[in-house]
Amino acid sequence: MHLVLELVTPAGAVPVECDAVLFDMDGTLVDSHACVERKWRAWADRHGLDAGAVLRAAHGRTLAGTVRLVSPGLDLDAEVRWLTRVEERDTTGLRAVPGARALLAAMPAGGWAVVTSAWRRLAEIRMRHAGLPLPPVLITDDGELPGKPAPDGYLAAAARLGRPAGRCVVVEDSPVGVRAGRAAGMRVIGVATGAPAPDADWVVDDLTALRVRVPGRP
CATH class of the missing domain: 1.10.150 (DNA polymerase; domain 1)
Known part of the structure; x- marks a missing residue:
C-alpha cells in the first residue's frame, strides 16, 4: 500500500510518502x-x-x-x-483533537495503527467517547512490551500491518513518543497540542494540517 500524507503549511502542501501511519492516542488523536x-x-x-x-x-x-x-x-x-x-x-472533557475524525475517516483499512501508553480498555473507552474509529491495529500497554521511549510498540505495529519500519510515519505529541518513533527508524510528525521533541521531522499545530491521499484511489 502506498500513501501520501500532505502537511499543509503556509508555503503549500508538503508530500510525505509512506506505507502506513502510526498514531499516538492521548494528545494526538484524543484530547484527554x-x-x-x-x-x-x-x-x-x-x-x-x-x-x-x-x-x-x-x-x-x-x-x-x-x-x-x-x-x-x-x-x-x-x-x-x-x-x-x-x-x-473519568471521561469528562474527552474529545477528538481537531482534524482527527476527518483524517482517520480518510485512512485506508490496513494503512494505520495506534500505539499508546494507555492499556487496551482505556484506549477503547477514549477512542469511542471521542467518536473515533478503533484502528485495525492497536498496540497498548498491557505489560508485554517496553513502554515509550523504547521503539518496541511502533515496531510491533509496523510488523502487524506488514509494513517496513522505514516506510512508516509516526504522529506524536510527546518527547518520549517522538524518541520512540525515531528509535524505530521511522519519520516523525510532531503535533504541537503537546510538547513534541525538537527532533521530530516536521511539526504541525494539530491534525487539521494533515491530509492523506491514496494514489489511484478516487
Whole structure:
C-alpha cells in the first residue's frame, strides 16, 4: 500500500510518502488533557508530591513507568490499580483533537495503527467517547512490551500491518513518543497540542494540517 500524507503549511502542501501511519492516542488523536491532569494531581496530593513535576514526568509514559520514575518506593501494583480505576471512570472533557475524525475517516483499512501508553480498555473507552474509529491495529500497554521511549510498540505495529519500519510515519505529541518513533527508524510528525521533541521531522499545530491521499484511489 502506498500513501501520501500532505502537511499543509503556509508555503503549500508538503508530500510525505509512506506505507502506513502510526498514531499516538492521548494528545494526538484524543484530547484527554483534563482527565490526565485530574488523575495525576489527585495522585500527587495523596502522596504529598509536586503535581507539576509528576505531570511533566507522566507525559507519554505508562502509569507504571511514571510511578517508578517519580516515587519508586511506593507499592507499584497498588498505585497502578488506583490510577487505573480513576482513569477509566473519568471521561469528562474527552474529545477528538481537531482534524482527527476527518483524517482517520480518510485512512485506508490496513494503512494505520495506534500505539499508546494507555492499556487496551482505556484506549477503547477514549477512542469511542471521542467518536473515533478503533484502528485495525492497536498496540497498548498491557505489560508485554517496553513502554515509550523504547521503539518496541511502533515496531510491533509496523510488523502487524506488514509494513517496513522505514516506510512508516509516526504522529506524536510527546518527547518520549517522538524518541520512540525515531528509535524505530521511522519519520516523525510532531503535533504541537503537546510538547513534541525538537527532533521530530516536521511539526504541525494539530491534525487539521494533515491530509492523506491514496494514489489511484478516487
